[in-house]
Amino acid sequence: MSKLNNGQEQPKIGVYVCHCGGNISDHVDVAKVVEQAGGLANVTVARDNSFMCSDPGQELIIEDIKSGKVNRIVVASCAPALHETTFRGAIARAGLNPYLYEHANIREQVSWVHHGPGATGKAGALVAAAVGKAGELEALEPIRVQAEAHATVLGGGVAGMSAARDLAAQGLKVALVEKSPFLGGQVAQLDKTFPSNEAAGELLSALASQVLGDERITVYTCAELSEYSGYVGSFKLKIRRTPPTGEALERLAMAKDAAAGEFVPFVGVAAGPVPGEAEEVALVSGAMVLATGFEHYTPAVGEYGYGQMQEVITLPELIRLMADEKATGGQLMVNGKPIANVALIHCVGSRQIPGIHPPGPDGKLNQHCSRVCCTATLQAACELREKFPETNVFEMYRDIRTYGRGHEEYYLNAGRSGVIFARYEPEAPPVVTQGGEDSALTVTVPDKLLAGEELAIGVDLVVLAVGMEPRDNQALVEKMKLPVGADRFLLEVHPKLRPVELPAAGIYLAGACQAPMDTSEAVGAAGAAAAKAGAILSAGFVELDPFVAEVDETKCVGSGACVQACLADEAIEMTETPDGQRARVNPALCMGCGVCVAACEQGAIELSGWTLGQYEAMVDAIVAQALGQGA
Amino acid sequence: MDACVAKYPILILATEDCSYPGANSVGQAHQNYPDNTYIIRTPTPALFPEKFYLDCFDKGVGGIIIMSCGVECPYEGAYPALAKRVDGIYALMKQRGLDIRRLRLTAICTVCNRAFIKEVNLMNQVVAELGAPGSEARAA
Numbered sequence: 167m168s169k170l171n172n173g174q175e176q177p178k179i180g181v182y183v184c185h186c187g188g189n190i191s192d193h194v195d196v197a198k199v200v201e202q203a204g205g206l207a208n209v210t211v212a213r214d215n216s217f218m219c220s221d222p223g224q225e226l227i228i229e230d231i232k233s234g235k236v237n238r239i240v241v242a243s244c245a246p247a248l249h250e251t252t253f254r255g256a257i258a259r260a261g262l263n264p265y266l267y268e269h270a271n272i273r274e275q276v277s278w279v280h281h282g283p284g285a286t287g288k289a290g291a292l293v294a295a296a297v298g299k300a301g302e303l304e305a306l307e308p309i310r311v312q313a314e315a316h317a318t319v320l321g322g323g324v325a326g327m328s329a330a331r332d333l334a335a336q337g338l339k340v341a342l343v344e345k346s347p348f349l350g351g352q353v354a355q356l357d358k359t360f361p362s363n364e365a366a367g368e369l370l371s372a373l374a375s376q377v378l379g380d381e382r383i384t385v386y387t388c389a390e391l392s393e394y395s396g397y398v399g400s401f402k403l404k405i406r407r408t409p410p411t412g413e414a415l416e417r418l419a420m421a422k423d424a425a426a427g428e429f430v431p432f433v434g435v436a437a438g439p440v441p442g443e444a445e446e447v448a449l450v451s452g453a454m455v456l457a458t459g460f461e462h463y464t465p466a467v468g469e470y471g472y473g474q475m476q477e478v479i480t481l482p483e484l485i486r487l488m489a490d491e492k493a494t495g496g497q498l499m500v501n502g503k504p505i506a507n508v509a510l511i512h513c514v515g516s517r518q519i520p521g522i523h524p525p526g527p528d529g530k531l532n533q534h535c536s537r538v539c540c541t542a543t544l545q546a547a548c549e550l551r552e553k554f555p556e557t558n559v560f561e562m563y564r565d566i567r568t569y570g571r572g573h574e575e576y577y578l579n580a581g582r583s584g585v586i587f588a589r590y591e592p593e594a595p596p597v598v599t600q601g602g603e604d605s606a607l608t609v610t611v612p613d614k615l616l617a618g619e620e621l622a623i624g625v626d627l628v629v630l631a632v633g634m635e636p637r638d639n640q641a642l643v644e645k646m647k648l649p650v651g652a653d654r655f656l657l658e659v660h661p662k663l664r665p666v667e668l669p670a671a672g673i674y675l676a677g678a679c680q681a682p683m684d685t686s687e688a689v690g691a692a693g694a695a696a697a698k699a700g701a702i703l704s705a706g707f708v709e710l711d712p713f714v715a716e717v718d719e720t721k722c723v724g725s726g727a728c729v730q731a732c733l734a735d736e737a738i739e740m741t742e743t744p745d746g747q748r749a750r751v752n753p754a755l756c757m758g759c760g761v762c763v764a765a766c767e768q769g770a771i772e773l774s775g776w777t778l779g780q781y782e783a784m785v786d787a788i789v790a791q792a793l794g795q796g797a
Numbered sequence: 798m799d800a801c802v803a804k805y806p807i808l809i810l811a812t813e814d815c816s817y818p819g820a821n822s823v824g825q826a827h828q829n830y831p832d833n834t835y836i837i838r839t840p841t842p843a844l845f846p847e848k849f850y851l852d853c854f855d856k857g858v859g860g861i862i863i864m865s866c867g868v869e870c871p872y873e874g875a876y877p878a879l880a881k882r883v884d885g886i887y888a889l890m891k892q893r894g895l896d897i898r899r900l901r902l903t904a905i906c907t908v909c910n911r912a913f914i915k916e917v918n919l920m921n922q923v924v925a926e927l928g929a930p931g932s933e934a935r936a937a
Contacts, residue, residue, distance in 0.1 A: 245821045246838070274824030275836055284832035291835060649873045659871045660814050660907070669871040713840065733874040759872040760844025764882060773844055781837065781849065785808065788835045789857045792806035 177301045180211040180236030181293060182227060184218035184243035186273055193277040195286040199242070202290045206297045211235050219249045224256040231260035238303055240296040242270035242289065247663055263305035265712065265775060270296040291791035298783035306712035306774055309753040313399035313708045314452040317699050318343060320391060320642070321457035322437070323351020325677025325688040327373045329455045332696030334382040338703060341449055342377065342385045347410050347418055348434025349374050349385070351459050352678075355432055355482055357489040359685050360545050361572030367429040369685075374435040378427050387437045388414070392446065394645050395736065397754035398672025399708045403449045407441040432486055452708070453672045453699035456648075456656065457692060458639055460678040463515025463532060463632040466524070470511060470630055471598040477606045478598060478628045481510075481539065484546055493553035500627060505557050507625040508550065509609045510543050511596050512563040516633030519592050534653045536633030536682040540567045543631040544576035544585075551583040559585045560623055562596045562611055570684065588621055589614040598628050634682040646673070647734065656680045666695045669757050670734070671710055674699055713775040714756035715763070721770035722748045731765035738762060738771075802831040803924035805859025807917070809834055810842040814871055816864030816905035816913070823910045830917045833859075841865070841872055843879040847886050850900060851893070854931065859924035860899045862916055867904025894934025898923045 181203040185191035196214045204212035211230050215223040218241055230236045239262075241253050246269040254264035272289040280288055315338050319330045322344025330342040348354065349370070356366040377383050386405050393404035410418060417433050424436040462482055467473035472480075479487075487500060498505040516539065518531040525531050540563070547559045561580070568574045581587070588611055590596060596611040605624030612618045636654040643650055649669065651657040656679050659667045666675045674695035677688035702708050715728070715738065724740065724747035732738045737755035740747045749771065760773040772778065811817040817838045823830065839845075842863045853861060863883065870876040880902065887897045903916050927933055 245818075245824075247818065247821070271821070271836075274821040276832075278824035278827050279829055280832040281829075288832045288835070295835070295837075647873050649871050652868050657869060657871060660818070662907070663814070663818065731878065733872055733878075757872055759841045759875050760839075761841070761872070761875055761878050763844040764846040764878075766846075773840065776840060776844065778845070778849060781839075781845070782852070784837055785853055785856060785858065788806055788808070792833065792835070793857050 175237050177208040177238050178210040178236050179208045179238045179240060179297055179300050180227065180230050181209055181213070181240045181242065181297060182218050182223070183212070183214040183272075183293065184223070184241065185214060185216045186244060187216065190243070190273050190277045193281050193285045194272060194289045198286055199289050199293055203293050203297065206294055208301050209297055218243050219252050224252070227253065227256050228260040231257065231262045237262065238266045238300045240268050240270060240293065240300050242272045242293045242296065244273040245271050265306040266300070266303050268296040268300045268303065287791070291788050294787035294791050295784040298787035299780040302777065302780040302783050308709040308712055309714065311397065311399040311708050311710065311754045313703045313706055314450050315339060315703055315706070316341070316449070316451045317453045317455060317703065318401070318403055318449060318451040319455045319457055321351065321459055321677070321679070322346075322349040322385070322387070323457060323459045323677060323688075324353045324370065324373065324685055325459070325692040326351070326455070326457035327377045328689045328692035329457055329676045329696045330383050331373065331376050331380065332693055333455070333700055334380045336696070336700035336704065338382065338700060340383045341405065341451065342383055343389045343391065343405055344385065344387045344437070345390055346434065347387050347414055347437065347440045348421070348430075349377070349387075349437050350429070350434035353685055354429070354434040355485070357485050358545070358549075360541050360576065361570065367431055370435050371427070371429045374429070374437070375427055378437065385437050386447065388440050391642060391645065396450075397752070398670075398702065398710065399452050399754065401451045401454055401672065403451060405447045405449060406444065407447070408444045409442060410440050431489065452703040453674070455674050455676050455692070455695045455699060456679055457676040458637055458642065458679040460634045460682065461637050463635050465514060465630055465632065466526070470514065470596065470628060471600070471607070472630060475598065475600055475607060475628075477626060478630065481543060481546060481629055481631045484629045488546070488549060488553070491553065495555060497556040498550060498554040503626065505554075505626045507558045507560065507605060507623065508627040508629060509560045509562060509596070509623060509625045510547060510629045510631060512540060512543055512561065512631045514630040514632050515635070517564065517592070522592050530654065532633055532635060532653075534682065535567060537567065537569065538682060538684045539631040539633055541570065541573040541576055541684070544568065544580045546629070547580045547585045548576055548583060551580070551585060560588065560609070560625065561585055562588045562590055562609070564590060564592060570686070587615065634678060637679065639679070653681070666691055666698065669759075671754075672699070672702060672708070710754065711758070713758045713773060714753045715751045715758070715760070715771050716774050717749045717751055718770050718772070719743065719745075719748050721768045723768055723770070724748055725767070727765045727767065728762035728771050731761050733757065733759055733761055801918065801921045801925050802833055803859055803921045805833070805857060805924050805929060807834045807860045807862065807920050807924060808853060808858050809836045809862045809864055809917075810839055810845065811836050811864045811905070812841055812866050812870075813838050815866035815869060815907055816909075818907040819864070819905045819909050819913055822908050823913050826910055828910060828914060830914050831921050833921070834917055841870065841875045841879070843872075843875045843882065847882065847889055850886050851889060854895055854899065857930060859927070859930055860901070860920040862920050863900070863902045864905040864913070864916070865902065866906070869904070869906065893931075895931065896923075896927050896933045899927065899930060
């Protein structure tokens with residue numbers, strides 16, 4: 167590191183204001199902002215440029231650093247998410263510590279929302295605030311921790327297997343941990359996948375053969391995470407394998423003759439012997455991928471007649487029924503009975519509305535759209551019409567959400583093949599009653615497409631397009647302190663800025679554990695998770711952002727308040743020192759939330775890069791500018 | 798109708814994962830809101846102790862909107878900790894005679910444009926009504 171990096175010199179702050187073409191300068195008097203900035207304390211250089219992110223713009227900064235004019239940088243431009251990294255890179259290239267940098271957002275938060283003198287005044291205030299913070303900045307170093315070239319994937323469905331395969335392809339050793347005796351997860355419960363109509367069994371067989379045939383991947387079936395500690399680069403895990411019981415035994419009986427790697431329809435891919443007695447395996451992993459999947463919504467007894475009328479089934483049940491039925495050119499037969507008419511009801515257990523839909527046993531509603539069931543239902547309808555053209559199909563929907571590439575074709579094909587659509591409002595859903603003129607059931611629904619005219623359709627089968635629910639991961643959530651969204655799925659940090667990442671470094675999400683998604687999307691998310699995990703493990707060490715808590719032992723009195731407040735296990739611990747108990751932060755475990763900062767009455771713990779002193783300097787500058795006390 | 802613009806600055810503590818990008822989303826939509834609002838980025842507002850808020854009012858900040866991630870907070874447990882702390886700050890504000898409407902805890906997502914503008918306008922109305930921070934205590 168250069169001697170310029172010490173951050174201890176008297177601050178010499180360079181302010182660089184961007185015009186962003188005219189995006190900023192059309193509404194902000196940039197010259198005035200530069201002039202004001204030049205008069206602020208510690209500012210030695212104030213410049214402007216048409217595009218600060220351009221090479222000439224960055225060169226301004228680099229030259230000023232190299233010539234010793236500045237040792238801290240403020241750039242006033244667009245949102246920091248766009249170019250904070252750009253400018254930190256330029257600063258590092260000039261030999262200065264890249265964290266001696268602050269960003270003022272004067273495009274998205276000024277010129278695009280304010281006009282006239284107020285815009286210039288606010289831009290000046292935000293620049294002053296950034297200068298205030300810059301004066302308090304200290305050089306920071308990324309936190310470097312050794313990284314084990316090993317990843318653990320929880321969940322052996324299509325997302326988990328994909329992630330394991332992609333991680334192994336990067337040269338990493340992988341542990342694939344699956345709760346059941348089989349690989350394949352929910353995709354094993356399908357016959358064909360959309361939009362390619364590829365057989366689910368073929369897809370899973372191909373994937374499983376790659377996983378089971380790769381010596382870098384160890385598959386643990388009948389296994390769960392029993393212990394978890396550590397941090398990115400070195401997660402210390404215990405995997406507990408237990409002999410199968412209950413439903414797992416039934417599935418094993420269905421696949422008793424299957425060899426390892428063989429796909430058994432609606433069971434999964436056999437993955438070798440199951441444990442005869444409980445056993446525990448200890449692992450050290452550099453990264454983790456959670457691919458714990460989803461569950462189908464189970465309708466309440468009586469919901470559209472489910473559980474009371476044997477002719478009411480769910481879409482997964484229909485898929486299984488149809489898989490066993492050869493195309494006849496006639497009518498679908500179910501339990502020996504011909505099905506002349508079938509009604510498919512959408513949005514069962516999805517898009518539930520408070521006050522209309524009763525909550526589930528856990529008191530929750532599924533207010534989310536499950537996204538995939540529209541296309542899955544239309545796929546089933548098309549297959550019904552193709553294989554059994556004498557069976558009439560009625561689809562009762564709220565909205566058709568065939569959002570993916572190739573999905574809309576199912577809707578078009580369903581219409582062309584004679585499927586009849588009726589649109590219902592959530593306040594007036596279809597009502598299923600026993601008996602009809604020539605049918606087992608009657609479905610009554612006011613059809614919005616016919617201006618609310620009530621249709622009464624005699625049908626022999628009702629199929630409920632059940633939605634996707636988060637799997638019950640409570641034990642895992644508590645053990646790993648995982649964030650859970652309002653929809654109860656696992657929550658990534660940010661869908662655009664940090665997709666598939668959790669706030670705890672080195673843990674990633676793959677597949678439908680984070681939201682309803684189809685097979686293609688699940689595999690895509692798995693690829694993203696594997697790529698991110700592989701990227702951090704490939705160097706043998708991990709460099710983490712330095713924005714973590716830091717204790718000033720001269721102020722710490724050992725109260726332990728920070729330890730109590732800390733949200734991450736073992737991120738702060740009390741240690742014995744010659745002066746008594748003092749708090750100490752493990753930077754690799756610290757999530758950088760700063761909850762400990764507020765808890766310390768002595769002000770002995772701060773979040774590096776986001777200190778209270780820096781915030782106070784910002785507030786002072788804002789107030790001074792806003793109330794006209796500025797320089 | 799023009800939005801009410803208070804004389805005193807309004808501070809917005811915005812989370813870098815939710816409401817700060819949310820404020821940027823308002824900008825990307827070119828939706829106007831009063832220019833007496835100053836957005837400060839933070840990993841989570843749960844890091845600010847009570848004193849920080851009280852000092853802000855002492856310095857002349859008319860109102861503070863905490864724009865958190867709410868239940869979508871990526872730091873499991875941070876939002877309940879923040880809500881509890883805000884309760885404590887309200888108690889301290891009452892002791893000082895500060896109207897607790899000057900501090901508002903909200904949850905704003907990355908695309909909550911309307912909610913963002915609504916909160917800004919609401920706080921402006923409050924600050925315009927109350928005037929200088931602390932003036933309500935002196936008037937009482």
